Amino acid sequence: MKEKVHRFVSNDFTIRIAAVNSTAVVAEMQKLQQTYPLPTVAVGRAMTGALLMASHLKEGQQVGLYFKGDGPLTAVYAEANFEGQVRGYSPVPVFEPANYEGGLKLATHMGKGMLTVTRHLPFQKQPHNGTVEMVSGEIGDDIAHYLIQSHQIRSLVSLGVYLDTYGQVRAAGGVILEVMPGVEEALVDKIQKNAEKFTENISKMLLDGAQPVDLVKPYMEGIPFTELDHDHSVEYYCPCTKDRVVRALETLGIAELEDMIMKNEPAEVVCQMCGRPYEVPVPELSELKDKLHKGSLH
Known part of the structure; x- marks a missing residue:
């Protein structure tokens, strides 16, 4: 059965959340492009982030994320639409560092740079672009920074790609939690405290059988929330002709x-x-x- 992006909302409608198990599409990207570990993690996180952001758009709309740094990983691109179609790419798919002492941290290899977010709306000739500085190069933090800078939306973004000892994708997924204007600050404090307590690796949780809702529960502990309908299967799709x-x-x-x-x-x-x-x-x-x-x- 194909995965889908699961969308949730707090019962007072001041927090919206999306979570996804993106293992299949990230593995498909790796298989098609034969990416090495670091580009796999970078593109996989960007694809997951794009899927989560696109699920908060409307039918026929899509979002593109372009991370351009001055490090050897140079750039990462991903785009996804509301209907769950996603693709991603790095111009250096076989980049490999001299050693893996720093693990699979992206910051050193992405370097300093900019994130450009492009939103395509069906009836507009020109897409809407917003560009912000990358704050970490780790993808999730940069998306959260974009949301607060460009849309004044406070958010929490957690993205993960789990590779086995051979560098192959075994699990991938993420969660995005956005705080809407008018929220009570006590609720924001509660989410922050929940986030500080929650230290598990989300891609490892998915590997161990967790469902998307299980990624959401730790952040929303003590806050009632409900799942919304979003019946679009996630698939790796390229519109090339x-x-x-x-x-x-x-x-x-x-x-x-x-x-x-x-x-x-x-x-x-x-x-x-x-x-x-x-x-x-x-x-x-x-x-x-x-x-x-x-x-x-x-």
Whole structure:
């Protein structure tokens, strides 16, 4: 059975929560992109965060998270929509540090940088972008920082990816808790105290059989809450098409395309996000070259 993002609300409607077991989609990303441990953790956390944020949007809306740092892990991107479709990517999928003395902490390898959050709304031509400084590079803290800076929403974000000794994904998931305006401060204090008491690793909890609601309960101890309907299965989905691949080939330029045509070589392109291979035959490369040539004459 496919997983879904579980959404909850406190009974006084001042706190909204989302939790997910994202193991299957993070494992799918790792399988498609053959990512090493650190990129797997980084992209897996970002995908989980995107799923949780997207579940608080409306039908047809999606959110993209782009973490750009000055460290060797360089960048991480993930996007998800309200319907539970998600994908993620790092331009350095096989990055590996000199040693793993620091474990799988991301901060050192992401470095200092910026987080850009993009919200796509169905009827708007231009997406809405918000950019904030990364405060830790650990993904969850940076999302919480974005929410308070850009939306004045206080939040608690906990994301985890558990790898086995071979670096393979065994569990992944997360929880996001957002405090709405007008909440009583006593309630916020209660959540903070609950969070301080709760020291378990959430990906390890999922590995041991915990359900998404079990990730929520420790934070909401003593606060009544209810689950909301959200019947969208989580799946790894990439909207790449051959048309998009052909458009991407335009960036090669006329000379490069001409060289491939002269050598009678079809272009073989693999989507970086889903690993799907595409072949563009020589006649189509000729058409593309002619189109670029005509365009250059205007």
